[in-house]
Amino acid sequence: xxxxxxxxxxxxxxxxxxxxxxxxxxxxxxxxxxxxxxxxxxxxxxxxxxxxxxxxxxxxxxxxxxxxxxxxxxxxxxxxxxxxxxxxxxxxxxxxxxxxxxxxxxxxxxxxxxxxxxxxxxxxxxxxxxxxxxxxxxxxxxxxxxxxxxxxxxxxxxxxxxxxxxxxxxxxxxxxxxxxxxxxxxxxxxxxxxxxxxxxxxxxxxxxxxxxxxxxxxxxxxxxxxxxxxxxxxxxxxxxxxxxxxxxxxxxxxxxxxxxxxxxxxxxxxxxxxxxxxxxxxxxxxxxxxxxxxxxxxxxxxxxxxxxxxxxxxxxxxxxxxxxxxxxxxxxxxxxxxxxxxx
Numbered sequence: 253x254x255x256x257x258x259x260x261x262x263x264x265x266x267x268x269x270x271x272x273x274x275x276x277x278x279x280x281x282x283x284x285x286x287x288x289x290x291x292x293x294x295x296x297x298x299x300x301x302x303x304x305x306x307x308x309x310x311x312x313x314x315x316x317x318x319x320x321x322x323x324x325x326x327x328x329x330x331x332x333x334x335x336x337x338x339x340x341x342x343x344x345x346x347x348x349x350x351x352x353x354x355x356x357x358x359x360x361x362x363x364x365x366x367x368x369x370x371x372x373x374x375x376x377x378x379x380x381x382x383x384x385x386x387x388x389x390x391x392x393x394x395x396x397x398x399x400x401x402x403x404x405x406x407x408x409x410x411x412x413x414x415x416x417x418x419x420x421x422x423x424x425x426x427x428x429x430x431x432x433x434x435x436x437x438x439x440x441x442x443x444x445x446x447x448x449x450x451x452x453x454x455x456x457x458x459x460x461x462x463x464x465x466x467x468x469x470x471x472x473x474x475x476x477x478x479x480x481x482x483x484x485x486x487x488x489x490x491x492x493x494x495x496x497x498x499x500x501x502x503x504x505x506x507x508x509x510x511x512x513x514x515x516x517x518x519x520x521x522x523x524x525x526x527x528x529x530x531x532x533x534x535x536x537x538x539x540x541x542x543x544x545x546x547x548x549x550x551x552x553x554x555x556x557x558x559x560x561x562x563x564x565x566x567x568x569x570x571x572x573x574x575x576x577x578x579x580x581x582x583x584x585x586x587x588x589x590x591x592x593x594x595x
Contacts, residue, residue: 263558264556265558267290270544273303289538289567292325293308301376323381324374324383325382326373326382327401330401349410359413361416368421369587381472386402386432387467389437394440397444414430422573434489435461435478436448443513447488464500475531477517487530490512490531493534516541537559
């Protein structure tokens with residue numbers, strides 16, 4: 253394949269998925285040549301802790317970059333790539349929204365504990381970025397694809413619990429990703445399957461923006477594939493320069509590393525190379541491509557440039573801190589006691 257001439261200057265502005273639980277020879281050569289910024293792990297890539305730790309080490313070795321970020325969606329509930337028997341089953345984050353109705357302090361503690369336990373699991377296998385927390389509101393119109401992944405309808409509670417999750421992940425040496433900017437809660441459709449359209453006015457959207465505004469100091473964020481007609485009648489947020497520059501970067505104030513949601517999702521249209529180019533042109537720092545399919549990855553790789561200098565600065569700032577001391581058994585015991593408060 254022919255790559256853009258600036259490929260050697262910096263990592264390519266893309267995060268790739270991969271096919272299975274170990275790298276194929278083709279993947280090794282492809283990733284070595286393309287030099288993606290990093291990777292994302294899915295259930296198909298996971299067999300055991302030892303296997304996963306070996307895989308993440310191999311991914312970084314292939315790139316020759318020991319600090320290349322490796323992402324995962326590990327939330328609890330329906331969205332949990334690491335599952336029993338090797339990892340604990342954890343509840344959906346929405347349970348802490350329910351607990352917050354009774355006791356916000358205990359809910360914040362539970363959210364922190366769950367995030368800290370998740371971080372411990374991830375750090376042990378070499379994963380350093382978790383696509384969590386979901387700061388989308390849960391409203392009457394919210395599609396079930398968000399559902400109990402949300403902390404609820406109250407923006408203040410969502411912000412408080414989201415901050416607790418971020419703090420728990422960071423304490424365990426894992427960077428959080430706030431999602432889905434600037435808010436997925438008003439969407440009544442699943443963006444994996446179609447492009448949701450939100451017609452709410454700017455005043456109504458302020459509630460959606462608020463949790464993101466409160467957590468704008470976080471260093472990773474993910475966009476929503478949502479068409480906000482009040483903001484841009486033609487382009488979904490991921491590909492809207494207006495939404496990214498005026499709302500996400502401007503009004504919300506997020507200056508961290510901005511990654512698109514998966515560009516393979518049906519909310520976006522056109523060839524993958526155009527989806528990638530449009531997302532980067534709008535202001536995303538990185539595009540996310542998750543399928544692990546050879547022909548798709550080749551198409552995306554040929555279309556994306558190297559990361560910009562500004563994106564590289566954001567990536568450098570986004571490195572997670574070293575994990576703090578942690579008593580895992582005590583944390584599990586405390587979390588189980590808090591879960592009992594819901595019954």
